[in-house]
Amino acid sequence: MSNLAVLPIVIPLISSIILAFFHKKLPLVRSVAKLVSIINLFVVGFIITYVYNNGPVVLESGGWDAPFGIILVADMLSMTLVLTTNIIAVAAVFYAQHSLSQKQEEFYFYTFFLLLIAGVSGAFITGDLFNLFVFFEVLLMASYALIVLGGEKVQLRESLKYILINLFSSMLFVTTIAFLYSVVGTINMAQIAQRVQEVDQQGVLTTIGILLFFVFGTKAALFPLYYWLPKPYIVPNPVVSALFGALLTKVGIYSILRVFTLIFGHNPSFTHNFFIWIAGLTLVFGVIGALSTNNIKLIIAYNIIPAVGFMLMGIGVFNEASISGTVYYLVHDMIIKAVLFLIVGAIAYLAGTSDLRKMKGLIHHYPLLGWLLFVSGIVLAGIPPFSGFIGKLLLLQGAFSEGEIIIAIVGLLCSLLILTSVMRIFIRGFWGERDDSLTVHKKTARKLTIPIAFLLCFSILLGVGAELFYPSGASIANYLLNPEIYIEAVLKE
Amino acid sequence: MILRTTTTLIAFILFGFSIYLFLAGHSAPGGGFIGGLMTSAAILLMFMAYGHRAVTTILPINYRLLISIGLFIAVLTSVGSFLFGEPFLSQTFEYFYVPVLGEKELATALLFDLGVYFTVIGVSMTIILTIADDR
Numbered sequence: 331m332s333n334l335a336v337l338p339i340v341i342p343l344i345s346s347i348i349l350a351f352f353h354k355k356l357p358l359v360r361s362v363a364k365l366v367s368i369i370n371l372f373v374v375g376f377i378i379t380y381v382y383n384n385g386p387v388v389l390e391s392g393g394w395d396a397p398f399g400i401i402l403v404a405d406m407l408s409m410t411l412v413l414t415t416n417i418i419a420v421a422a423v424f425y426a427q428h429s430l431s432q433k434q435e436e437f438y439f440y441t442f443f444l445l446l447i448a449g450v451s452g453a454f455i456t457g458d459l460f461n462l463f464v465f466f467e468v469l470l471m472a473s474y475a476l477i478v479l480g481g482e483k484v485q486l487r488e489s490l491k492y493i494l495i496n497l498f499s500s501m502l503f504v505t506t507i508a509f510l511y512s513v514v515g516t517i518n519m520a521q522i523a524q525r526v527q528e529v530d531q532q533g534v535l536t537t538i539g540i541l542l543f544f545v546f547g548t549k550a551a552l553f554p555l556y557y558w559l560p561k562p563y564i565v566p567n568p569v570v571s572a573l574f575g576a577l578l579t580k581v582g583i584y585s586i587l588r589v590f591t592l593i594f595g596h597n598p599s600f601t602h603n604f605f606i607w608i609a610g611l612t613l614v615f616g617v618i619g620a621l622s623t624n625n626i627k628l629i630i631a632y633n634i635i636p637a638v639g640f641m642l643m644g645i646g647v648f649n650e651a652s653i654s655g656t657v658y659y660l661v662h663d664m665i666i667k668a669v670l671f672l673i674v675g676a677i678a679y680l681a682g683t684s685d686l687r688k689m690k691g692l693i694h695h696y697p698l699l700g701w702l703l704f705v706s707g708i709v710l711a712g713i714p715p716f717s718g719f720i721g722k723l724l725l726l727q728g729a730f731s732e733g734e735i736i737i738a739i740v741g742l743l744c745s746l747l748i749l750t751s752v753m754r755i756f757i758r759g760f761w762g763e764r765d766d767s768l769t770v771h772k773k774t775a776r777k778l779t780i781p782i783a784f785l786l787c788f789s790i791l792l793g794v795g796a797e798l799f800y801p802s803g804a805s806i807a808n809y810l811l812n813p814e815i816y817i818e819a820v821l822k823e
Numbered sequence: 824m825i826l827r828t829t830t831t832l833i834a835f836i837l838f839g840f841s842i843y844l845f846l847a848g849h850s851a852p853g854g855g856f857i858g859g860l861m862t863s864a865a866i867l868l869m870f871m872a873y874g875h876r877a878v879t880t881i882l883p884i885n886y887r888l889l890i891s892i893g894l895f896i897a898v899l900t901s902v903g904s905f906l907f908g909e910p911f912l913s914q915t916f917e918y919f920y921v922p923v924l925g926e927k928e929l930a931t932a933l934l935f936d937l938g939v940y941f942t943v944i945g946v947s948m949t950i951i952l953t954i955a956d957d958r
Contacts, residue, residue, distance in 0.1 A: 336911040344898050350891040391912040402911075 334377050335389040335404040338412050338451040341370045346444035353438050360427055363440040367423045370447075371416045378409040382802070386819045388457070396821050397521040401457035403820060407657065407806050408454040411584060414661050415454070417788055418576050418668045419447050421781040425672055426569045428777045429679065434479050434567065442479070446472040446573060453581045457820060459510070459517045462585065463503050466549070470496050473578060476570045477562060485565045492562040499548035506541045513538065520820035523593045523813055531596035539594035539601060543586060550582025552642060553611040556635050560619065563634070564627035564684075568675020571627070575634055576668035580660060583641045587656065590645060591810040598648055605646030610737050612639030613744045620751040624686040626674045626759065629751050633670070633710070636744050637663045643737055644725045652728025654807035658799070659721030662709075665789045666718065669706045669782055670752070673699065676778040677759065680771060686755065690762035695770050698779055700760040702786060707756060709789055711749035717793035720800070830872035837865035845940055846933075855936035859943025866944075867951060875955070886952065889945030897938025900931055 345366040349359055381387055386405035390396060404412075423443070430439060449469025456462050474496075478489040511517055513534060514525045526535055544555070551559040563574050594601060616635025623629060641663070644656030676699060678684040681692060693700040705716075712718035722745060729738040792799060809815055845858030870878050904913035916930035 333905055333911055340898070340902060340911070344895075344902070347891050347894045347898060350894075351888070389910055391910055393910050393913045400912075 332387055332389045334380060335387045335402040335455060338370065338374050339448050339455065341366065341373060342444040342448040346441045350438060350441045354436055356435055359440050363423050367420045371420055374413050374416050377404060378413055381406055381409050388820055397516055397518045400461050401518060401820055402455050403457035404455055406802060410661060411454045412451045414664045415447060415450050415577060418664060421668065421785045422569050422573055425778060425781040428774060429569050429675060430567055437479060439479060442472045442475045450577045450581055454584060457519050459507055459519055463507060467500065473574060477566045488562040488565045491558055495548065495558040499545050503545045506538060506545060510538050519592060520817045524817055526593055531594060536597050536600060542589055546582045546585040550579045550586065550638050551635055552638060553608050553615060560628055560631040563631040568671060571675065572668045572671035575671045576664045579634055579638055580664050583638055583660065587645055592813045592816055602646045602648045605642055606734060606737050609639045609643035609646055610740050612642065613740055617744045617747040621747060625684050626677060626686055626755050627684050629755060630670045630674050633748060633751065634667060636748060640725060640741060643741060644728065647728045647732050647734055649728050649732060650807045650811060651724050651731065653810055654803040655721050655724025655728055657806050658724060658803045662717040662721050662792055665785055666706060666710050669785045669789060672782045673703050673706060680775055686758045689759045691764045693760040694764040695768060696775050699775060702782055704756050706786060707752035710752055712745055715793055717789055720793060720796045827872050830868055834865045834868050837861060841865065848936055849930065855939030856943055859940040860947065863944045863947040866948060886945045886948040889941050893938045893941030893945055897935050900934040
């Protein structure tokens with residue numbers, strides 16, 4: 331049964347290789363990719379129920395005992411995120427066919443897409459710091475290929491920046507792992523955690539923790555390191571932007587969450603106060619960016635940054651309410667960012683421009699799309715019945731109970747401005763007089779809308795069915811605040 | 824002329840040495856990665872000496888397909904352990920009597936290495952030939 335933990339990685343990996351054999355036969359490739367995504371979703375669903383009933387699944391690959399071999403740990407946190415990843419993957423694979431050109435699809439799009447999913451799932455599941463690095467590289471390599479697929483001038487320029495910054499942060503990651511290995515002598519996360527605990531995180535260990543924070547902060551686009559994010563995220567095809575916006579930064583934030591609850595949790599007065607500062611600045615600067623532009627894709631890309639700020643705030647506050655809020659917000663934000671990127675991609679395609687000043691009255695032609703944008707806008711901002719509300723409520727509850735009033739007020743104000751930035755798209759683009767000069771593609775619009783509606787259903791379910799999901803969020807928070815459970819599950823003492 | 828004559832000799836020595844490195848990986852320095860690199864060095868030498876058209880008629884290999892084949896072999900050998908109820912990536916070995924060579928230890932790690940070998944050849948040749956064909 332322990333092999334269950336590797337299935338979310340192996341299924342997309344094998345199918346991506348198989349798809350590479352006949353990449354030119356598009357109908358076959360499309361149907362296989364769709365089928366594999368759906369099968370993978372069900373497999374992950376099965377694994378998560380298994381983990382829910384029986385506790386974490388630990389796979390010692392190759393049959394080597396815990397600190398010596400590579401460990402894959404499927405616990406509730408990682409499996410929840412893998413499940414969310416696969417829900418997004420299903421929507422993306424159904425959207426891809428209608429938004430990509432035939433040439434892009436033929437040029438191994440589905441192979442890279444499935445490799446990206448395998449890399450992201452692997453980064454969530456692994457229990458080994460160097461293996462985390464390898465999975466980061468797997469997903470980054472796939473993302474390099476996806477960002478440049480199509481080969482337009484602007485894509486080439488932005489992908490250069492993207493690759494440079496990511497290569498730099500990967501190098502820093504390797505260096506930091508080398509430091510950590512020279513201090514504690516192991517790269518298994520559970521054993522590192524145990525050894526850091528033994529010396530009570532003294533000496534150079536906090537420095538290494540902060541270095542790791544900067545590595546993951548670059549991937550997750552936190553305050554001083556976010557400048558690379560917005561432009562490269564809007565140049566590729568909308569479906570690729572949606573995958574990036576939904577998955578890549580969230581892998582960074584997951585790594586921060588994992589590393590700073592499991593390993594470096596013993597000096598919170600320094601590290602976690604630092605996080606709160608960074609989170610506040612991330613919130614403010616991200617929102618300013620989102621308000622500053624008239625490009626609808628750029629508005630959504632900037633909106634990733636304050637969301638990451640919210641999650642970091644939850645990690646910084648570091649109590650049960652705030653950690654469960656972070657987990658809730660993480661899942662919510664993955665889905666809603668995918669929805670928003672897919673919607674603005676569809677709008678930009680249908681209106682023929684992504685400049686807000688050049689579009690008006692789209693609601694006359696595409697009412698369903700307009701209302702989907704409206705609903706996802708209020709889900710993002712956190713209006714009560716929807717999922718953004720519960721995450722933010724928990725985060726604020728945590729912040730107030732720790733006496734972090736300023737960050738809570740900053741968070742509230744930023745929510746308001748996030749709402750403004752998205753509603754601007756709705757008001758300026760969809761309201762107004764009917765624009766008859768527009769060529770209307772009703773049929774394409776319908777095909778693009780179905781995957782968006784599918785994802786939004788999950789988002790609404792997450793908010794309306796909060797009572798169903800809240801207990802597991804709270805139990806994940808409880809689990810994260812007690813790293814002994816993880817260490818015992820892996821090292822089996 | 825000198826290059827072509829020496830290439831016929833050197834390329835075969837390189838091939839032989841790369842296969843030796845590939846097989847020796849378990850108990851001596853070597854393995855799939857360096858073996859694959861040496862093999863692609865041999866192929867590359869032939870490309871430099873005889874030109875593109877001649878070599879593609881002698882070795883009609885689609886190197887991009889070779890990448891997929893290599894990856895497929897590597898993943899299948901790791902997943903193969905599922906059939907025996909063992910954890911992912913488990914290896915096994917057995918002693919076989921091979922004619923001429925005598926009693927030899929054969930491990931499934933060699934199959935994984937074969938996957939690496941093919942992938943490395945495929946990747947390096949694809950990179951070089953794609954850049955070379957670019958006009």
